[in-house]
Every structure is written in C-alpha cells, then in structure tokens.
Amino acid sequence: MKKQLTIGLFGFGCVGTGLYEVLNKTTLLQASIKHIVIKDLSKKRIIDASYFSTDANRILEDGEINVVVELINDYEAAYEIVTRALKAGKHVVSANKKLIAYYLDELLSLAKENQVSFLYEASVGGSIPIIRNLEEYYNNDSLSNINGIVNGTTNYILTKTSEGQSFDTALKTAQELGFAELDPTSDVDGFDAKYKLVLLLKHAFGFTARQDQVWNYGIRQLKDWDATYAREKSLKIKLLAFGTRIDNQIVGFVAPHLIPANHFAFNVENEFNAVVVEALFSDKQLFLGKGAGSHPTASAVLSDISALQFDYAYEYKKSASEDTLNFETGFSVKVYLSATSQEKLDQIEFLETHETYAGQSHSYKIGVISYEEIQKQNWNDASDYFLAVIPDSVQLIKKSELEQENRTHLIEEKLS
Template identity: 50%
Template sequence: MSRKNLNIGLFGFGCVGFGLYEVLQKTPGLKANISRICVKDKNKPREIDKQHFTYDKNEILNDATINVVVELIDDADAAFEIVAAALKKGKAVVSANKKMVAEHFEELLQLQKQYNVPLLYEAAACASMPIIRNLEEYYDNDLLESIEGIVNGSTNYILTKTIQENLIYETALKQAQDKGFAESNPLLDVGGFDAKYKLLILLAHAFGHIAKPDEIINIGIDNIGELELKYAREKGLKIKLVAQAYKNPDGKITAFVLPKFVGPENRLYHVDDVFNGVITKTAFADTHFFVGRGAGAHPTASAVLSDISALSYDYKYEYKKIERGEGSGLTHDVYLKVLLRHRHEDNIVLKDHFVTIEESYTNNHSAYVTGVISLTNLKQIGELFGGTSFILIETVAAQHYQPELVD
C-alpha cells in the first residue's frame, strides 16, 4: 500500500508542538509537511520563523489543501471546537488532549461516523507507549479481563523522588514543574484527573464501554503525607498512582484511580521516574506488560508522529468492541483493602465505614487504619472528611463480604 501525502495544519506550538516539528524533520520517509501553525500569542518568541504561523484558526480550517489537523493545545474546550470543526470539514485529526477526548467521546465518535474521517489520539493515553492501537487490534478477540497501570508520568516522577530520594512532596513537585513534567497548576496531574481521563479512553478501547468522568472515582497523590511514605519504606514498598479497570464475574466493569502500595514482585514497582507502565490480563494470553516514557516533548511527539504515519495509510479506529455492544456498565459494588490516614477526631466515625479493620494506629501526630472497605464508602469518606489519604493495598473478592454489612 502506497502512502499518501499529508498536508498538516498544526494547532499549538508548545513543548510537544515544537517536538513534533523537530521529529518530522528527521523522518524524511514520511510524506508529511506542516503547512501552517496556529498559535494565540503574537508576541511570544518562537524557535522558527514567523512566516510559518497564523493567529486565525480559520486559515487552517478553511484551507482545502490541508488534509490533516494536529491539535496540541492545553484548553480542552477550545480543542473540542477545533477538532469538531476539522472533522466537519472532512479533515483527519490527530490530538493529544486526553481531557477533550474523554469528555466528548460520544460526540467525537458520532462526528467520525457522520463525516467518515478518522480521529487518532494515541498520545492522549500514555505518551510514547502504543497502548490504544494494541487494545484496538491485538486484543480485538482475546477476552480482556483487566488493565491497570501507571499512566501519568508527572505523578510517577514525584512519587519516585519522595520514596527513593526522601524529598518532601512540595520539593518533588517543584522539580517536576521545573522540568516541564507538571503544569504550573498541577491539580490535573496530582489530583488523579489526568489519569482518570486516560482510563476513560482505555475503557472504551479495552472493554467497549463509554463512561463519563463523574462515573469514575479518582483520588490523587496530593494528600499523601510522611506517615504513608514511612509505612512504605518500612515494608519495602513503593507508592504508585494506578489506574485500573477489570471485569467482574457478572460482566460489569469496575474502574478507578487510586494511589497503591506495590512490592518488588509487581511489575509496576520497577516503573520509575516519568515512565508509564501498563499490565493487561486476558483469558488466553495471560499477562502482557507495556512500558515507555509518559512525559516529555519528544516521547509525546513520537506518538503523534505515529498517528500521522498511520493516517498516511488511511488507518482509523474501528471501535469494534463498542460496535459489538460489549460494554456492560460500571459497578462500584466492590471491596478494597486500603490504608487510610485520618485525623484523630474522625477515628470512630471513619471505622464505621469499614467492613473489617485489620490494623489501627494512633499517636500524638497521626492516625491510620488498614482494612476492607467498599468502593462506594471510600468515595463517601473522600467527600465527607478532610485531611484523609487513601492508599490501595489490594482489591478483595466481593464474595468474601455480604453487602448488608456495609453502611
């Protein structure tokens, strides 16, 4: 199959946009040319000549010679407007905006069908790691049972520094910001929202289920304190922010984002710094492990480049599992063994939310319990009590507990 020529209109020229420009210069075999770049700030210094830029999005959207739009801006709402307009114009689109894709998945799916044009977004999930296309193609027929992993490089960098170098959270976060791994307003990363948006995308391709962001519980790393870090060090564990989804015996899917203790026997234990790691488990092939850089200009640009290359062969997502109606809904009716750090005054009330308590500790400065709790009750505690921090120890088979025992 011969490649077709791609004439690209690029939106955004930050770290990833410039990274894409650089890697395109080094891949002459790909018949792709950036025709025009749209940016907002006319006065910002750029690495290349001003003649390449426009400040009017319509110069790209209305240009019939541009057949591919690459969207690399931060604003999810503005990104959706651009992507929707491009698809309606019959232009193929590549995006790295996970928030935009997750929040508008159904609309974007419908636009692709209606205008018969592809939208690819490999870079929106795990930067350089090609997980979406593998879920689409390799796991098309094998019965996928679970997917879990570290999908946010910024938080993994911060957690690596706090555990291995004993840095305090604020120092590690500042380092991540200085290196360009975390935003100046880092809540999207450290609050677990970025990981949740990525999990929503993976859910659609892994299990054929399209979920809304408010259906997925996400707890980030921003409340992790010295007690949890000390607990991990004493037991030879690391803390990782893990996004996971798995099928229950009734076919329904459980999905959430939580910090998790992992030991050396877990493959995610060895995924440090800005790397991402994803473990899949299937009925026939058992487990597979993917690892790759999850942050940085060139790693993300490499995924964008891969999508551009795929478009040169007219590749598109077929959404086979969605089309077959495999998605059977989400459930929070599951149980987790967790460590919960809390305030002294909340001790008795918080314990009432647990099915079982295995360990309880308190001193003049801190308090924690370990035990089994339902995912529903965990969410309630997160909403009702301030100053708490959850770390997942393991998921627990639901049949071990009777639902009526849970408040």
C-alpha cells in the same frame, strides 16, 4: 497506496515543536506542515514566522489541508477546532485526553458521519503505543485487567517521596523541572490519569465511561508518615489507573496503591509510564516507556499521522457489546487508611479490619472498605486522611450482601 498528507497544526508548544522536529527527521513519511495556528504571535519560534497565525480558518477552510493535528493546552478551544475539522472532512490527530474523555462519543459520531479518522495515541502514556495495541492486537474479548502508571508528574513526585522528600518539596522540584504545572491539580488529584483511564476502558473493554462516573483520588494528601510506613515495610506508593472486567461489570478508578516489590510498577520511577494488560491467554504483558516530553509524545503523534497514509481508523470493535456492560459501584477493596487522629479514623466504616495502629501523631488501619463508603468523602480535599489501595483486592459485593448490610445499619440506627 500511501497518500500525501498536508497538515494544519494547532499549537507549537512542547509537543507541537517536537512534532515539527521529528517530522523533519523522518524520511519515510509523505507529510508536510502547511500552516500552524498558535495563540500568541509575539512569541519567538524556532521556525520562520510565515508559518504562523492566530486564525483557525487558515487551516480549517484550506481545502488542501487534509489532516488537522491538534496539540493545544485548552480543551474547550480544542473542542471547537476538532469538531469543525471533522465536519470539514479533515482527519484529526489529537493528544488531548481531557477533550476526548469529555466528548468521546460525540467526536466518534462526527468522525463516522464525515468518514474521516480521529486518532489519539499520544493522549495516553505518551510514547507508549497502548491504544493501537488494545485496538488491534488485543482484538478479542478476553481482556480482564488494565492497570498502569499513566501520569509522569505524580510518578516523579512519588519517586522523590519514596526517597524521603516531603510531598511539598517533591512537587516544587517537579515544577522547577517543568514536569508539573504551576496549578498541579489535574495531575496530583488524579484527573489527568482518570481521563486516560476513560480511554483505556474504551479500547480495552469497549466500554464508554463518563468521566464523572470514575473515582479519581490523587496524592495531594500524602503525609510523611505514609511514605515512612511504605519505606519501612519495603513497599512503594504509586498512583495507578485501574480497570477490570468481572463478567459484564466494569470497575475503574484512579487511586494511590501500596505496592510490594514484585509488583510491575515497583521499579517504574520518575517520569516513566507503564501499563499492564492482562488477558485470558497471554496473561500479563507490560508496556513501559516515556509518558511525556516533547519527542516521546511527538513520536506517538507521528505514528498516528503515518497511519493516516493508509487510511487507518479505530474500529471500536469491542464496543459492539457495550450495551451488555455496566459500570459497577457495588464493590469492596482493601486499603491502607491513615488519619490525623484515632477519632477521625473511627469515622470511616470498614467491612473488615486486618491491622490497626494508634499513635501520637496519627493512626492507621488496613482493612476492607466498600466503595459506597469511599464515595461519602471527597478524598482529594480530605486533609485528615490518606488512603492507598492494596493491589488485586477488588471484590464485587453481591446485591444480597449490600441489602443485608443496609438492613444491619437500619437496625443499628434504630437501636442507637
């Protein structure tokens, strides 16, 4: 039976306002917003001032409010709100990927202990219903890959750089249009996409990755010559969140990829998001939609609220096999690596070289590199380099090969 939902809303910005509007246009849902907590009472709002306060207790201590919707832009303040709400026995809906990627296990335990639901469809892919599909539709153990454009800001910038704009100009335009924040670090350095990948790994494979385990490399170091290289070869550069399960090993990272025209992400442009799920029997399936924006994101929040009418909760059935899974760092991957000089390029050790170019302004190499070598640099800050992964090239390195490689290095070091 449907139950009446009385909502306490935290945040009335882009998504919060959108939620108010979509709720008003939805006739099937028995849900109403009782109170809204924001940060700055002096801001002009589109609805009556009597709805608003800055006092969290007005929601958290109100026994009539059975659902807390957390849509604020501060993950530490959100942690306080969400943990208090769960402890108070209220269902929680959130769109806050950073909060969830940092505190997933703790929040899940709290929800379980207090027998309430904690739903967060809007936190990955905006309007794309990926979490619930991974949770319910792909409710089996046969998923092998999850791969997607999950950050609209960087996809917008990369769309413009592929058309010939410089990274700096494209970023400035994105900021002017409100797609990018004034401090764009979380988007352009791949942090936002990494938080989303942590959630995708949880729901695709039942694996809880610590957010600091996952390599995130963004697009800040993209140079004009890299964009030109891609254009001349009829390729595109896209920032992808990639996760794969090979036997009991999970590999996951966020990095720019150099993709050909037949790749699913090739024509996914501007602020759109797309996620491909690959399973044993259904093969590849593509989810495509608006990854951000007021109403698209609010539609995912609305869907979570609607699910609460029927006491829906994620069951994390795949997490039952979590103990047998490992986060694997012993892998190699094929990459395109450009550098401001041949000398810089030569400082990076490749396992195999497939193509090289040495020019006046820059040099590049395409070849296979170990993740161990990748981890030696903080690539987001390495302004002499730009690296892009070649799709479908991840290979596990057998321990014996690694040991052999290390032995070879030791012998070489002794000889030199």
